[in-house]
Amino acid sequence: MNHQLKLFSPWLLGAPLYMPGNRRDIMEIANGEKYPMLRSMIFCTEDAISKSDVDSCVRHIGLCMQGFRDSTQKFRFIRARNPEILARLLELPDIEKVDGFVLPKFTESVFDAYFDQLRGTSFKVMPTLETKEVFDVNAMIQLRQGLLQDDIAPHVLMLRIGGNDLMNLLGIRRPRFSTLYETPIGNVISQLVTIFRPYGFSLSAPVFEYLDDSVTLQKEIKLDLAYGLTGKTAIHPTQVPTIEAAYAVDLEDYEMAVSLSDQDSPAVFRMHNAMCEVATHQQWASNMINRQQCYGVNEALSLKEYAELSF
CATH class of the missing domain: 3.20.20.60 (Phosphoenolpyruvate-binding domains)
Structure with missing residues (x-):
């Protein structure tokens, strides 16, 4: 190899x-x-x-x-x-x-x-x-x-x-x-x-x-x-699908990550009711894109499901 x-x-x-x-x-x-x-x-x-x-x-x-x-x-x-x-x-x-x-x-x-x-x-x-x-x-x-x-x-x-x-x-x-x-x-x-x-x-x-x-x-x-x-x-082995399914990126996070990685984006902008700042969110954006490339985008997670996973 x-x-x-x-x-x-x-x-x-x-x-x-x-x-x-x-x-x-x-x-x-x-x-x-x-x-x-x-x-x-x-x-x-x-x-x-x-x-x-x-x-x-x-x-x-x-x-x-x-x-x-x-x-x-x-x-x-x-x-x-x-x-x-x-x-x-x-x-x-x-x-x-x-x-x-x-x-x-x-x-x-x-x-x-x-x-x-x-x-x-x-x-x-x-x-x-x-x-x-x-x-x-x-x-x-x-x-x-x-x-x-x-x-x-x-x-x-x-x-x-x-x-x-x-x-x-x-x-x-x-x-x-x-x-x-x-x-x-x-x-x-x-x-x-x-x-x-x-x-x-x-x-x-x-x-x-x-x-x-x-x-x-x-x-x-x-x-x-x-x-x-x-x-x-x-x-x-039964744990593997559960773990990897959780690594799929939420759609809104992925869209923000793509925008933050766009060289034409302004230094600071509003998206999905969140502040996006290129200088401070760049590492996060790169991480989101890497995860998306491996596990895809999770478009189906509802607010109810979010609440059930929250403390």
């Missing part, structure tokens, strides 16, 4: 399906034969795999990759358990058939152990922020500075927020029928957004672990978007 041929916008990943790397059907999933709606997938060798099964999991992934067909439509990632497992994965004969790696428990202490192996490759990475250092503003600023290095930044597709790991550190779990933003993690997400987003890093939204509550899932996705998060990992 020629990784340079792929346009890596974080929005293209949609709702990546997260799954254990020892599943028997990895090849079928990677080739789009099973769950053809998937835009991207993450095969895990970390928390989803017990320590005793790691060796067999890596061998299994290596065997399955022999049957991966080249694809410019499906995005495939492996969640490496640690830098040592990343080294073993990089040695697999068909590793070029994946697009990159998720780097769990990412901190300064493992920074060089990961990136010393990745420099000079075309692999993209998604470091995961899910350790106690995430609660330390200075630690996150130092980590940001490392990621901004010229030979590191091009590898970073987005940063993932490990919501469940962060809540585990606090000894809590998301209550049923509550969004993540109704827990202390909501404040953590705000902090991470302000530390990383102004410097060009995208952040993904934490998983939603309840499979029987699509109403709360939709509310949480709306808040994910309001916080500027890009993409929400799915833990079950």
Whole structure:
């Protein structure tokens, strides 16, 4: 696979399906034969795999990759358990058939152990922020500075927020029928957004672990978007359509974004009873257009539906 041929916008990943790397059907999933709606997938060798099964999991992934067909439509990632497992994965004969790696428990202490192996490759990475250092503003600023290095930044597709790991550190779990933003993690997400987003890093939204509550899932996705998060990992295929449907752009927002991107637009204008200012809304407009290109325009959302999704 020629990784340079792929346009890596974080929005293209949609709702990546997260799954254990020892599943028997990895090849079928990677080739789009099973769950053809998937835009991207993450095969895990970390928390989803017990320590005793790691060796067999890596061998299994290596065997399955022999049957991966080249694809410019499906995005495939492996969640490496640690830098040592990343080294073993990089040695697999068909590793070029994946697009990159998720780097769990990412901190300064493992920074060089990961990136010393990745420099000079075309692999993209998604470091995961899910350790106690995430609660330390200075630690996150130092980590940001490392990621901004010229030979590191091009590898970073987005940063993932490990919501469940962060809540585990606090000894809590998301209550049923509550969004993540109704827990202390909501404040953590705000902090991470302000530390990383102004410097060009995208952040993904934490998983939603309840499979029987699509109403709360939709509310949480709306808040994910309001916080500027890009993409929400799915833990079950049934979540994928719900997540990606929510990424369709509202018609009025899309029309405003197009007007804000028009070089002939005035500096400030009124549209859909909102002030549109080119100087301050340009990044938002670009984001809306990128989303529209991936997920289309949602013309059917009524005011009643908006109210039902609001707090």
